[in-house]
Amino acid sequence: MPDDITAGRAVGFLLDLIDPADADRVRARVGLPRPAPEDLREARRRVPWELPRLPSAVVLWMLQEDDTELNAVLWRLLTERDTALRRAILEGVPFGPGRVLPVEVDPVLRDDYERPPVPGRVARLGLVAALRDSTTMAAARQSASMVYRHEHWRTIAAADRENSLPGYVRWTLAVRPDCPPSLRAQFGTHRKFAFRVRQAGVTTSPAEYALDHGPARDALKVLSRGHVIFPNRIAEAEDGLRPLVRDHLGGHEEAWAVLAQLLGTFHGTTAELVMTAGAIA
Template sequence: MPSARAAASMVLTRGDWETVGAAHDELALPGYPRWALSVRPDCPPALRARFGSHPKFTHRLRQAGVLDGPAQYATAHGPASRVLEVLSLGPVMFPARVRDAEDALRPLVRQHLGGRVEAWAVLAQLIDTFHGTAPELVVTAGAIA
């Protein structure tokens, strides 16, 4: 595993990821190097999918905190304050993918908060101490209001 991590740390650019993908297509990489590359946040999702789809592999990715995308992060992880803080950086840090998270949360926000000022005020009061997910926060704030 240490040598796999060392090798994975040498992948620095988009071109490097393309080279890794081509090498993997030519001759499948061993398990540890695939794992070390897959858990990197900058690993392209398409390449990660080519590395493996076995339930054990995908389970280990989930355990490591690797997700399918921003929508899953926005709806399944907590605490909500941390998730929303990370998503607020989306337009700068991951502009091409932030829309997925917005699309996942938008229907809940419209349904439970909408234009109700009271619901937004409750959300603002709860956000710092709420330990659930962002959808749970939105639903809770709407219900309280």
Template sequence: MRDNSTSGAAVDFLLHLVDSADAERIRRRIGLPEAEGDPETRRSLLWSWTRTAVPSSVLLWVLEEDDPELNKWVWRHVSADNAMRRAIARGVPFGHARVEPVTVAESVDVTDEPPVPVNFTRFGLIGALREGTSMQSARTAASMVLERSDWQTVTEADQDRPLPGYARWALSIRPDCPPALRAHFGTHRKFTHRVEQAGVLDGPADYATAWGPASDVLQVLSTGQLMFPARAAEAEDALRPLVREHLADHEDAWAVLAQLIDTFHGNVVELVVTAGAIA
């Protein structure tokens, strides 16, 4: 197992889902120290977080906190796209109840905001979306949909005259696309599957149980209370019954899990069930 800042944090996340006394005994058994809470360890975890590829919805959950100090980590994340970085640089709020702009952290260099697409300058938002003749050009145009009012404009334009297929798809795979608009674009099984494969998830429970590899998912979830506290409990609640059923207080099962986690390619559910079965 790697050091506690990576896979150690992943195992520690699952241990927090069982009785604290059992968790302490299991930590001693598998040689896992208690997670450190000092600033240096926290910073190491966050830098590791920015280098772990995640579905776009995970970054949206962080943005919904409307916290400048959290936004700066999204800005640095390998999975952040132009739309997210543009929104952060412009202080766009993502929380459902917030309307005022979000302060931009000093460490975010707004001069690095992605350039405004040429088609947007020439044709405006809807014109640029209608001009998109490829997925790349459509996604470039879609990156200019930032404010809630922009989504309303898009909705009204599509109702007036349906947007081209590329534009609809580029908008659908934006994690902040309003659910009603995405459902209007498509509801059949193949469409919803492709949207999920593009990184748009129903919520943290979906991410916790269906995404992989398990080590990466658990590493991200281990920062959940810090990065997306409003949604973190959904993932914990989804995994808690599974952990208690297959691992519980069985030291051998936890030891197997700690040995498997670095090389296991399946999701968290498969990891937990496999460790319990082997033990």
């Protein structure tokens, strides 16, 4: 049986991908009760205390919901390096594909938080010039904090095509959740650059994240809250995992017992965890 509530929920997420009758039998075998219905608002309120630091892609899927309440939850998950996203949330910048109308800002955020000041170097030089003048990571992050609207990204893409931006700037922007994929590709495909992007948790789809992001325990904890924090994309993750789970675990009780035991210490991806549990059983 998993050793905490969120780990139990992670196993439950995978169980929901198999036949319900088989899932009930497995739950009884591993000592995992069927989860009780929960209030969406209360579930969202607990998210900042339940989940590990979110990968870049997951932050993007949350932003794409364009949900006032969810943006307030995300605000609490952001760090000092996420100043640009905080600006975007406070200004109601929409992220959903095709959306142009601003997102209503949560009253608490609107009333209790001021927008971060414009960095002096950007006010003095202008955005593009400040980025070109960024010769350290600290300077790059400071200048890049003013890149958060669609028109900003278009300006950056044009400037980089004209003359490549400094490496620190390209790195800082490429790992951002809201960096357009076309611009990320434009920045380059060097091995070290690709590693940094992958390390930040940038993935092409929820299915790729579900299968290839590790450690499995953390990825499954995030996916198990997918219906709460990115409901419009979670089905893609489920569809990506479902064939693998049914083929390697199915209704095999011993395989699920092995998976529950491995979950806490397994360092590989979810796909590797599922295949390993099935092979051991």
